[in-house]
Amino acid sequence: MIISINKRLTYTDRSIIMRAMTNIPDTKQHILDTAATLFHTQSYGDVGIATICKEAGVSKGSFFHFFPSKQDLGVAVLEQFREKINATLVAKAFSSQYPPMERLLRFVHELYQFQKDQVDQHGHLPGCPFGNIVMEQATQDDVLRTKADGCIRSIANHLRTAVTDAVQSGELPPLDESATAEAMFGYLEGIQLMAKARNDPELIRTLGPAVTSIRVPRPIQ
Amino acid sequence: MIISINKRLTYTDRSIIMRAMTNIPDTKQHILDTAATLFHTQSYGDVGIATICKEAGVSKGSFFHFFPSKQDLGVAVLEQFREKINATLVAKAFSSQYPPMERLLRFVHELYQFQKDQVDQHGHLPGCPFGNIVMEQATQDDVLRTKADGCIRSIANHLRTAVTDAVQSGELPPLDESATAEAMFGYLEGIQLMAKARNDPELIRTLGPAVTSIRVPRPIQ
DNA sequence: AAATGTATAGACCGGTCGGTATAGATCGCG
DNA sequence: CGCGATCTATACCGACCGGTCTATACATTT
Structure with missing residues (x-):
């Protein structure tokens, strides 16, 4: 594709060039994307719309053209995190x-790498994007709370599959599979929280593998 | 003690009466106390000093006479939570x-009751005061992060004693006692987070007892 | 009684918050 | 070309932010 540099560039031209170049x-x-990074590395509450616009090189008019409110942006950011994490980690x-239990250990390792990369990039361990929103906004904003809860369930569901497979293969004894998967996910949230409190990703590496020791027994009849 | 009602009341008199009456x-x-409740039931970032003053029936002048900044107040609130939780739960x-492992189950029950009472009182499950501050402020404010981390370690230390006792009594097999205690505390933070995401304290009751299944093996030499 | 320190009250500060209004630029389409 | 839709830019809004300042009331010390 060739774009003449003699004519005055239209928005479309610039858009094409931007996309090709950057x-x-x-x-x-x-x-x-900008909001996702800022919300994650700082926090939802402490990052204003003006900051997002400046960082993204976009005017406030454009922002409110695409997102009717900050809350809508927050929901969209959560959804994007969910998709991205499901597609990668x-x-x-x-x-x-x-093998099912190895999947859990691999997930722990992915979490460790993810948080460690963030520390190397930004100097701070950001923790789980969903956990952050929950702790910060759950008591204030039911829409964000519900959305974050949905994201958590979505990811925890993959844990449940692994637990079910592990019970089937005999790697785990019979137990309450759903509850165990939830407990395991909770554990991973918790050690990410503690790692954030210390700003030290090593905690995830040392404590993470113990996720495989968690067992919630089947309810007695 | 008798205070004459004939003389004009001094501040000290009124203070004494207030303390006795209310x-x-x-x-x-x-x-x-007011700030602790507001920070816990809402959040540190979303509660302003003016709100605290109004709720406490105190002027801004008084506030800044006692607390040089909001950050100092935050640290003081964390410290008070630490003392209060250590003294009660x-x-x-x-x-x-x-028996050592029963202590863990009792602690889970205390956490459940605590969060359930908060839900009944305020309609929202507030979660752990330290975990909230960590998730919200750890990447922004190193002073608050460090203080919250200290509070977490202070409470986790009681878990470590129980784990050590359990290993000694044979209730638990030999394992990395400190790491296991940290893992257990992380787990409890995690299920409080998930309970907050769902606004449902029952999650603590059903998943909590599995804290006793967590084991971090001793590092191989 | 004077002086000093402690506590309280509230007006006030610059700055930022989320969000709106309006005008203009550029688009696809007829 | 012209028209409506889409998108961008920015000035502006009232509310609120953390924090300062000054004035005053009262207690304590001398």
Whole structure:
């Protein structure tokens, strides 16, 4: 494709050039990505719309054209995190080619790498994007709370599959599979929280593997 | 004690009467208690100083007379939570009169009751005061992060004693006692987080007891 | 009684918050 | 070309933010 440099560039031209040069997709997606990073590395409450706009190089008019409110942006950011985490960390770890319990250990390793990379990049361990929103906004904003809860359930569901497979293969004794998967996910949230409190990803590496020791027995009849 | 009602009441007189009549201690403590409730039931970031003053029936001048900044107040609130939780939930559960592992189950029950009472009172499950601050402020404010981390370690230390006792008594096999205690505490943080995400304290009751299944093996030499 | 320290009250500060209004630029489409 | 839809830019809004300042009331010390 050739774009003449003699004519005055239209928005479309600039958009095409931007996309080709910087891999920045359309404005809405760019706002979304910028907000996701800022919300995760700082926090939802402490990052204002003006900051997001400045960081994304976008005007407030554009922002409110695509997102009717900050809350809508927050929900969209959560949904994008869910998709991205399911497509990367979860997909890598929960492949059925690995024995069920090994999947859990691989997931722990993915979490460790993820948080460690963030520390190396930003100097702070950001923790879980969903856990952060829950702790910060659950008592204030029911929409965000419900959305974050949905994201948590979505990811925890992959754990449940692994637990079910492990029981079937005999790697785990009979137990309450759903509850055990939830307990395991809770454990991973908790050690990410403690790692964030210390700003030290090593805690995930040392304590993470113990996720395989968690067992919630079947309710007695 | 008798206070004459004929003379004009001094501040000290009124203070004495107030304390006797309303059980409200001195102003600083009252601000602290009000802020603790607001921070816990809402969040640190979303509760302003003006709100705290109004709720406590205190002027801004008084506030800044006792607390040089919101951050200092935050640290004081965390410290008070640490003392209060150690004096109540922890003290009730971790009495050496109970077998070590029973202490853990009792602590879970205390956590359940605590969060359930909050739900009944305020309609929302507030979660752990330290975990909330960590998730919200750890990447922004190193002072608050460090203080919250200290509070977490302080409480986790009681878990470690129980784990050590359990290993000694044979209730638990040999394992990394400190790491296991940390893992257990992380687990409890995690299920409180998930309970907050669902606004449902029952999750603590059903998943909590599995804390006794967590084991971090001793590092191989 | 004077002086000093402690506590309280509230107006006030610059800055930021989420969100709106309006005008203009650019788009696809007829 | 012209028209309506889409998108961008920015000034602006009232509310609130953490924090300062000044004035005053009272207690304590001398």
